[in-house]
Amino acid sequence: MRKLALSEDILLQAEKPARYTGGEINAVIKDREQVAVRFAMVFPDVYEIGESHLGMKILYHLLNARPDVWCERVYSPWMDMDRQMREKGIPLFALESQDPLKDFDFLGITLQYEMCYTNVLQVLDLAGIPLLAADRGEDMPLVIGGGPCAYNPEPLADFFDLFYIGEGEVSYDALLDGYKENRARGGSRQDFLRKAAEIPGIYVPSLYRPEYHEDGTLADFVPLCPEAPRKIRKVIVSQMDEAPYPLKPVVPYLKATQDRVVLEIMRGCIRGCRFCQAGMIYRPVRQKSVGKLLDTARCMQDATGYDEISLSSLSSSDYTELGPLLNGLLSECRDRKVNISLPSLRIDAFSLDVMSKVQDVKKSSLTFAPEGGTQRIRNVINKGLTEEEILSGAAEAFRGGWNKVKLYFMLGLPTETEEDMRGIAELAEKIAKCYYAEVPKEQRKGKVQITASASFFVPKPFTPFQWATMETEEEYLRRARLVKDTFREQLNRKSLHFQYHEADVTVLEGVLARGDRRVGAAILEAYRLGAIYDAWSEFFDMEKWREAFRRTGVDPDFYTRRPRQAEELFPWDFIDIGVTKRFLRREWERAMEGLVTPNCRESCSGCGAAVFGGGICHEN
Amino acid sequence: MKIRIRFSKTEDLRFISHLDVMRYFQKALRRAHVDISYTQGFSPHPVMSFASPLGLGQTSEGEYVDIEVGSSQPSAQMVERLNAVMAEGIQVLGFRRLPDTGKTNAMATIAAADYQVWLQPEEWVPRASCLGYWESYLAQDAIVVHQKTKSREADSDIRPLIQEAQWREDGSFFLRLAAGSDRNLKPEAVLDGFFLWLEEAGALPQGQKPALRIHRLDLYGEQDGKRISLEDFGEDMV
Numbered sequence: 001m002r003k004l005a006l007s008e009d010i011l012l013q014a015e016k017p018a019r020y021t022g023g024e025i026n027a028v029i030k031d032r033e034q035v036a037v038r039f040a041m042v043f044p045d046v047y048e049i050g051e052s053h054l055g056m057k058i059l060y061h062l063l064n065a066r067p068d069v070w071c072e073r074v075y076s077p078w079m080d081m082d083r084q085m086r087e088k089g090i091p092l093f094a095l096e097s098q099d100p101l102k103d104f105d106f107l108g109i110t111l112q113y114e115m116c117y118t119n120v121l122q123v124l125d126l127a128g129i130p131l132l133a134a135d136r137g138e139d140m141p142l143v144i145g146g147g148p149c150a151y152n153p154e155p156l157a158d159f160f161d162l163f164y165i166g167e168g169e170v171s172y173d174a175l176l177d178g179y180k181e182n183r184a185r186g187g188s189r190q191d192f193l194r195k196a197a198e199i200p201g202i203y204v205p206s207l208y209r210p211e212y213h214e215d216g217t218l219a220d221f222v223p224l225c226p227e228a229p230r231k232i233r234k235v236i237v238s239q240m241d242e243a244p245y246p247l248k249p250v251v252p253y254l255k256a257t258q259d260r261v262v263l264e265i266m267r268g269c270i271r272g273c274r275f276c277q278a279g280m281i282y283r284p285v286r287q288k289s290v291g292k293l294l295d296t297a298r299c300m301q302d303a304t305g306y307d308e309i310s311l312s313s314l315s316s317s318d319y320t321e322l323g324p325l326l327n328g329l330l331s332e333c334r335d336r337k338v339n340i341s342l343p344s345l346r347i348d349a350f351s352l353d354v355m356s357k358v359q360d361v362k363k364s365s366l367t368f369a370p371e372g373g374t375q376r377i378r379n380v381i382n383k384g385l386t387e388e389e390i391l392s393g394a395a396e397a398f399r400g401g402w403n404k405v406k407l408y409f410m411l412g413l414p415t416e417t418e419e420d421m422r423g424i425a426e427l428a429e430k431i432a433k434c435y436y437a438e439v440p441k442e443q444r445k446g447k448v449q450i451t452a453s454a455s456f457f458v459p460k461p462f463t464p465f466q467w468a469t470m471e472t473e474e475e476y477l478r479r480a481r482l483v484k485d486t487f488r489e490q491l492n493r494k495s496l497h498f499q500y501h502e503a504d505v506t507v508l509e510g511v512l513a514r515g516d517r518r519v520g521a522a523i524l525e526a527y528r529l530g531a532i533y534d535a536w537s538e539f540f541d542m543e544k545w546r547e548a549f550r551r552t553g554v555d556p557d558f559y560t561r562r563p564r565q566a567e568e569l570f571p572w573d574f575i576d577i578g579v580t581k582r583f584l585r586r587e588w589e590r591a592m593e594g595l596v597t598p599n600c601r602e603s604c605s606g607c608g609a610a611v612f613g614g615g616i617c618h619e620n
Numbered sequence: 621m622k623i624r625i626r627f628s629k630t631e632d633l634r635f636i637s638h639l640d641v642m643r644y645f646q647k648a649l650r651r652a653h654v655d656i657s658y659t660q661g662f663s664p665h666p667v668m669s670f671a672s673p674l675g676l677g678q679t680s681e682g683e684y685v686d687i688e689v690g691s692s693q694p695s696a697q698m699v700e701r702l703n704a705v706m707a708e709g710i711q712v713l714g715f716r717r718l719p720d721t722g723k724t725n726a727m728a729t730i731a732a733a734d735y736q737v738w739l740q741p742e743e744w745v746p747r748a749s750c751l752g753y754w755e756s757y758l759a760q761d762a763i764v765v766h767q768k769t770k771s772r773e774a775d776s777d778i779r780p781l782i783q784e785a786q787w788r789e790d791g792s793f794f795l796r797l798a799a800g801s802d803r804n805l806k807p808e809a810v811l812d813g814f815f816l817w818l819e820e821a822g823a824l825p826q827g828q829k830p831a832l833r834i835h836r837l838d839l840y841g842e843q844d845g846k847r848i849s850l851e852d853f854g855e856d857m858v
């Protein structure tokens with residue numbers, strides 16, 4: 001029997017002891033004496049969030065498929081346990097073996113959102129691993145980062161030994177083999193890092209030195225040894241059907257956010273919305289086949305016992321075989337009493353028909369993400385969703401019995417005018433009117449309920465909007481209030497609700513997203529001042545960050561408010577995502593002109609992602 | 621047909637809450653391909669009902685869940701099938717068919733529960749010198765303890781709810797206590813009362829209670845005035 005790292009006493013005081021005991025169905029247990037490499041896979045947020053993450057599950061499966069590697073899971077201890085562990089000096093451990101992280105060879109930390117950066121430091125700190133890579137000795141684990149935020153790793157460069165740029169399926173074997181070889185040869189940590197720098201997709205930050213112009217912008221990004229390439233190209237899977245997939249994922253006891261089988265149907269997105277980072281970094285679109293997916297779904301249900309299945313992709317409506325896939329799943333799931341939870345599909349006759357089969361129309365709501373309030377701004381962001389499409393979709397749905405609608409918008413988009421802001425409320429009003437026009441009085445079940453929510457736009461690296469200037473916190477709030485006021489003026493205001501996100505987090509996210517290596521000092525200082533769980537509004541404290549910026553002399557405005565020139569060298573430009581900077585710039589210019597660019601299926605715009613030799617770019 | 625499953629919950633599984641164990645069983649039954657009956661509607665869920673929730677940190681070899689199935693193999697095979705998909709720490713001990721008629725709902729029939737309780741550390745309250753206090757504690761006509769529940773807080777006499785109580789030579793306590801939805805006594809209450817008794821007698825320093833390790837042995841129902849294990853309401857299928 002395993003010995004738990006925490007005493008009974010401490011566990012019973014915890015809010016949810018099951019976050020720390022492991023032992024779930026399908027958790028992989030190996031003999032620690034029989035494996036050559038111990039790998040701890042970290043999701044720097046609470047168990048229920050991390051345990052829902054597909055990327056983690058894929059890597060866990062892939063690494064454990066190697067008999068010489070034991071990959072285990074680690075999540076951020078929740079606040080109550082964080083306190084206990086600090087007070088009692090208990091080192092952070094991995095769930096499977098319950099062994100301290102210090103004993104591991106690798107700590108792989110997945111970086112899904114900027115607001116988890118202080119939790120990265122929390123994990124290192126609780127593990128007793130020096131926060132700065134430069135301070136780590138030979139016997140310390142190698143800390144490797146991956147995930148979408150690794151596409152601008154610079155703010156975290158000081159804390160990581162390596163970053164993995166791209167999809168995990170490709171280069172881990174080379175990395176682990178290289179590690180074993182180096183150890184067999186008696187090589188040092190430094191020897192390994194230099195070797196690793198030659199592996200496709202691997203970035204070793206300590207082997208590069210950024211140089212700056214007097215105005216603070218980046219002048220050069222200099223490799224310090226011959227092994228470190230000037231450009232690091234992301235690595236991606238070209239044949240999705242052949243990629244390993246976790247057929248026996250861990251089934252948590254606790255109710256995870258994703259408490260169901262998750263079926264990844266494709267990677268990438270054809271759309272090219274100009275604000276969307278995922279839409280660019282995961283290019284090109286690559287699909288899995290229906291046959292493969294149906295097999296996978298069956299195996300996963302057998303191995304987990306989940307009674308629900310959901311599809312995962314950036315835009316499931318664009319999956320070309322969606323009809324056959326859903327029909328296949330529907331017929332199988334009916335027999336097995338499995339529910340299908342649908343991702344947000346484009347609302348049309350087909351999707352409404354499917355939705356009415358799998359969910360209770362009275363309870364479920366329709367989701368639209370127009371992102372912008374007017375056609376003008378929707379053209380700017382290249383969101384190919386027209387008012388006509390929204391209204392005709394809504395009308396059809398209202399006739400089918402739906403009466404709840406959710407709308408998602410962004411505020412603070414480049415070129416945004418007051419008309420665009422007011423357009424948010426006006427669009428919501430039009431949808432309400434459509435309900436009253438479509439549904440005769442005697443058939444109405446109460447009022448239509450339209451909920452619009454707005455988040456504030458944060459420019460991300462590797463998007464056409466990476467050149468955009470952000471607004472101030474006050475300005476974001478002013479815009480949100482203007483929208484709110486416009487909602488109050490609408491005839492059907494009683495059927496409309498408007499909510500918006502917090503503005504201070506937005507500004508911080510902006511600094512971290514497009515930050516350079518100098519921002520790391522502020523992250524470290526914020527953590528020392530007690531910032532942690534920044535993604536949780538109940539713990540987020542902007543004051544700590546303001547103080548950290550003051551103390552470290554990092555000026556947030558430099559990263560958010562400064563206009564960026566076309567030719568400026570960005571901290572992330574040493575990464576090659578296939579999509580070229582030239583294409584992104586062209587898209588920025590087209591945005592300024594309000595020109596829409598066709599999606600990959602309509603016609604190829606030559607973005608550069610064709611270099612990977614797979615996916616949609618080579619389908620025709 | 622109605623089925624009663626008896627299972628144990630031991631080892632690290634004691635840190636999994638009752639609610640999570642319920643969710644665990646839904647999935648486990650599917651993994652074992654048990655032909656369980658579902659409710660109607662858009663999100664059908666399996667028909668199942670659990671007996672008397674176990675506190676977090678406690679272990680048990682007498683946990684029960686009643687389900688309904690369309691078909692079944694013999695009990696021994698079903699037990700085997702279920703155990704093939706169980707987590708370490710949960711073991712299925714029985715899979716029996718309940719009579720189709722009569723009041724058999726697991727929760728409704730419960731009348732008593734057996735517990736074994738260890739003190740931690742054991743030597744905190746030496747049996748040799750304290751056994752006399754234990755006997756005098758139980759010999760009282762009434763044992764009034766202050767009990768807090770979610771809805772109320774009151775003094776109540778727990779003596780009538782203690783059906784059997786022994787301090788065994790191995791140092792553990794055996795308790796048979798009233799259980800069920802209307803009259804339920806927790807083993808902690810019996811021992812907390814005892815520690816208070818010791819404190820008042822000066823045999824235990826104030827506020828220095830040992831921790832308890834509680835293990836449930838079985839749950840019982842009543843039929844024709846007789847106490848029988850919940851398991852024995854059903855019959856093995858052969």
Ligand code: SF4
Nearest residue numbers: 600604605607610617
């Ligand atoms: S190369 Fe063409 S088809 Fe391929 S991702 Fe880019 S725009 Fe789309």
